Amino acid sequence: MTTSQFTSSPPRYPDLDYAFLRYIGVSVEGEAVGHGVYLPLLQGYRRIVDLGCGLGGFVKLLRDHGFDAYGVDADPQCVADAGALGIPIVESDVISHLRSLTPGSLDAVFSAHLVEHLPYEVVMELIELAFRALRPGGRLLLVTPNPRALVSHLELYTMHFGHVAMYHPNLLAFFMQYSGFVNVDFGENHMTSATNVAASSPLAKLDQLLPELSNFLARDLTGQVAHRPATQVIPKPSNWLRRLLWHFKMTCIKWLVQPYYDQLGEDLATHSQSTQALAEQVAMVQHSLHMVLTAVHRPFESYVVGNKPA
Numbered sequence: 001m002t003t004s005q006f007t008s009s010p011p012r013y014p015d016l017d018y019a020f021l022r023y024i025g026v027s028v029e030g031e032a033v034g035h036g037v038y039l040p041l042l043q044g045y046r047r048i049v050d051l052g053c054g055l056g057g058f059v060k061l062l063r064d065h066g067f068d069a070y071g072v073d074a075d076p077q078c079v080a081d082a083g084a085l086g087i088p089i090v091e092s093d094v095i096s097h098l099r100s101l102t103p104g105s106l107d108a109v110f111s112a113h114l115v116e117h118l119p120y121e122v123v124m125e126l127i128e129l130a131f132r133a134l135r136p137g138g139r140l141l142l143v144t145p146n147p148r149a150l151v152s153h154l155e156l157y158t159m160h161f162g163h164v165a166m167y168h169p170n171l172l173a174f175f176m177q178y179s180g181f182v183n184v185d186f187g188e189n190h191m192t193s194a195t196n197v198a199a200s201s202p203l204a205k206l207d208q209l210l211p212e213l214s215n216f217l218a219r220d221l222t223g224q225v226a227h228r229p230a231t232q233v234i235p236k237p238s239n240w241l242r243r244l245l246w247h248f249k250m251t252c253i254k255w256l257v258q259p260y261y262d263q264l265g266e267d268l269a270t271h272s273q274s275t276q277a278l279a280e281q282v283a284m285v286q287h288s289l290h291m292v293l294t295a296v297h298r299p300f301e302s303y304v305v306g307n308k309p310a
Contacts, residue, residue, distance in 0.1 A: 018077035031057025045108035052114035056082035098129035181306030189301035
């Protein structure tokens with residue numbers, strides 16, 4: 001869904017979205033799998049529209065689960081492909097379609113990856129028109145790239161040509177409350193972790209990196225090298241003849257070796273203290289890195305949901 005659909009002039013590349021979806025490997029089945037987590041949020045809402053539905057995968061999933069669902073999309077090739085599969089999609093821009101609906105005629109309005117294609121004024125109009133189209137108690141569910149996720153910024157958000165703004169879920173929650181919705185809440189789609197959506201990007205390996213960092217931090221990095229007396233290095237034997245030889249050896253060691261051995265022990269102790277301080281610094285850096293990665297290793301999708309007052 002591109003912003004050109006909300007201007008008076010016809011889009012120059014009407015099937016560009018369709019071509020891009022095919023280019024990155026999006027399919028009807030893939031759309032259904034990725035958005036299946038939203039089914040529980042729509043239970044009890046029968047008549048549902050999916051705005052900017054793309055290939056119609058989520059519409060098909062809804063209908064397979066007994067919902068009276070249809071989609072809206074302005075890409076003619078997406079509409080044609082969906083129609084060939086028996087998925088009902090209206091070819092229209094979403095704002096015009098919402099304006100055409102009878103007030104109170106829908107139970108729920110859903111959209112995924114639509115609002116980031118729109119300036120905030122259009123997002124506000126979409127929310128207000130959705131409020132008008134919903135029956136009392138109806139539900140609005142908006143899905144968008146998660147601005148708190150590293151994979152959104154480094155990979156997926158900048159990958160699409162039509163993105164206009166990245167909306168924080170709390171900002172969308174404010175827009176919805178401002179427009180009259182109640183019980184507004186937001187969350188993240190755990191199915192869209194970097195491992196699942198980042199393909200060949202190095203970010204797909206973050207799930208492996210974080211446990212490795214945790215295991216590293218659990219290690220004891222502050223152990224000291226202890227200096228042991230020579231008598232522990234060369235223990236006293238039990239045989240009396242060997243014991244006599246041992247005393248002779250210890251006397252030689254005391255006068256010839258012990259001074260160097262003691263100096264070595266002092267050097268080891270000094271080195272151990274330096275190593276301990278370095279290990280503590282490394283542990284602090286690793287801990288900070290772990291906290292940063294944990295904070296930004298979030299799912300790609302966030303969602304906001306709210307109800308029209310009953």
